[in-house]
Amino acid sequence: MLRIASFLGLLGLAAATGVIIWSGYEQVMAALAQAGLGIVWTSLYHLIPMLLCVIGWRALMPGNKRPGIPFMLYILWLRASVNNLMPVARIGGEIVAVRVMMKHGMRKNTAVASTVVETTLSVIGQFLFVIIGVGMFIFQGATEKVEMKLLLGIVMSAPLIGGMLLIQRIGIFSILTKLFNLLFRDKWKSFAGNTKRLDHAIRLMYRRQNKALFCGAMQFLSWVACSVEIWLALFFLGRPLPFAECLMIEALIQAASSAAFVVPGALGVQEAGFLLFGHFLGLTPEIAAALAVIRRCRDLMLYIPGLMAWQIQEGRWLVQKNGAKNNMREFVV
Numbered sequence: 001m002l003r004i005a006s007f008l009g010l011l012g013l014a015a016a017t018g019v020i021i022w023s024g025y026e027q028v029m030a031a032l033a034q035a036g037l038g039i040v041w042t043s044l045y046h047l048i049p050m051l052l053c054v055i056g057w058r059a060l061m062p063g064n065k066r067p068g069i070p071f072m073l074y075i076l077w078l079r080a081s082v083n084n085l086m087p088v089a090r091i092g093g094e095i096v097a098v099r100v101m102m103k104h105g106m107r108k109n110t111a112v113a114s115t116v117v118e119t120t121l122s123v124i125g126q127f128l129f130v131i132i133g134v135g136m137f138i139f140q141g142a143t144e145k146v147e148m149k150l151l152l153g154i155v156m157s158a159p160l161i162g163g164m165l166l167i168q169r170i171g172i173f174s175i176l177t178k179l180f181n182l183l184f185r186d187k188w189k190s191f192a193g194n195t196k197r198l199d200h201a202i203r204l205m206y207r208r209q210n211k212a213l214f215c216g217a218m219q220f221l222s223w224v225a226c227s228v229e230i231w232l233a234l235f236f237l238g239r240p241l242p243f244a245e246c247l248m249i250e251a252l253i254q255a256a257s258s259a260a261f262v263v264p265g266a267l268g269v270q271e272a273g274f275l276l277f278g279h280f281l282g283l284t285p286e287i288a289a290a291l292a293v294i295r296r297c298r299d300l301m302l303y304i305p306g307l308m309a310w311q312i313q314e315g316r317w318l319v320q321k322n323g324a325k326n327n328m329r330e331f332v333v
Contacts, residue, residue: 027286031237032293038236043298045232049225050076056218057118059211061110067101075100081306084299094119096310103317113201118215120164125219126254127161130154133251136244140281153255168202226250233294239287252277253295270295 032039054072061067075097083093094115101111134150206212230246241249256273271292278288 028289028293031286031290034238035233035236035290035294038232039294039297040301042229042232042236042294043301045229046226046298046302047073049222049229050080052218052222052225053118053122056121056215056222057114059214059218060114060117060205060208065107065110067104067106071104077302077306078310081303081310085303085307100310100313109197109201112198113205116168116202117205117212118219120168121212121216122219122222123164124161125216126223126258127154127157128220129223130251130255130258133248134255137248137252137277137280140245140248146280150252150255153259157258168199168206223250223254226254229298230291233291234283234287237287237290237294239283241281241283245281249274249277249281249291 035042051069051073054069054076057076058066058069058072078100079093079097081093082096083091086092098108098111098115101115102108131154134154138150224247227243227247227250230250231240231243234240234246253270253273256269259269271289274288274292274295275285278291279285283291
């Protein structure tokens with residue numbers, strides 16, 4: 001799977017490069033030069049949607065053991081860095097997040113359950129956001145062929161989201177145990193532990209309806225807030241659009257990126273999406289390509305340091321673990 005994802009990532013990188021060249025390399029570079037430091041400010045703005053997401057995620061956790069916002073923002077930063085830059089089909093970041101939370105003293109049930117519920121509510125929030133954006137785009141006057149493809153994508157996504165909720169209601173970890181015991185045996189048992197408690201913790205978080213609804217609302221607002229990022233980028237490029245059209249672009253790009261979840265960072269797919277949907281909304285090819293490049297700059301500026309921070313932390317834990325083993329050997333001797 002890792003090899004396939006890496007291969008798709010290379011194809012996507014080639015496609016993204018092709019989009020920039022086709023749009024006019026010199027024109028794209030000129031547009032980016034005009035944006036200047038605006039690229040940095042646009043990238044840093046992404047911390048606001050991340051903060052909204054963290055506020056909702058944190059609300060799911062028990063009040064007496066709820067971590068601070070800076071720590072949860074750090075966890076989300078690591079999770080997003082892994083999901084956006086590594087060939088992990090956008091699920092490896094959740095595993096990293098759970099591991100880091102547990103390493104910092106959080107109970108396994110709370111770490112796992114809150115991550116599963118928050119991720120599910122984020123997917124639902126994204127789905128609602130995409131529906132709104134697609135509806136506005138169709139009303140704007142998209143071609144019938146594009147309309148049908150977008151509507152088909154929404155219709156196909158709905159049962160998948162319903163399936164996610166149904167599996168969690170039945171007991172997601174009980175189902176996974178039956179499968180993974182055959183594949184990993186003792187390794188899965190040592191990781192998952194008491195799966196009934198994990199499933200109970202997930203159901204309990206959904207039963208706290210006010211907190212679950214608040215988390216869902218914050219996830220939805222975080223997706224909406226990402227539209228401001230599009231507005232800022234176009235403002236600095238000197239081609240501002242009304243906020244409603246920026247929301248359409250963000251929603252359509254999110255839909256395209258989600259459909260291409262197996263491609264690391266949706267390389268190529270995202271760039272083609274900016275070009276296609278930007279064209280319908282009146283953006284020239286070089287501006288649409290420059291917008292795509294600014295989005296990639298954001299990923300590199302925010303998430304490469306995140307990967308580095310994660311690796312440094314893992315390295316420290318490995319050194320501590322080896323040191324403890326050596327001390328134990330000396331004690332035995």
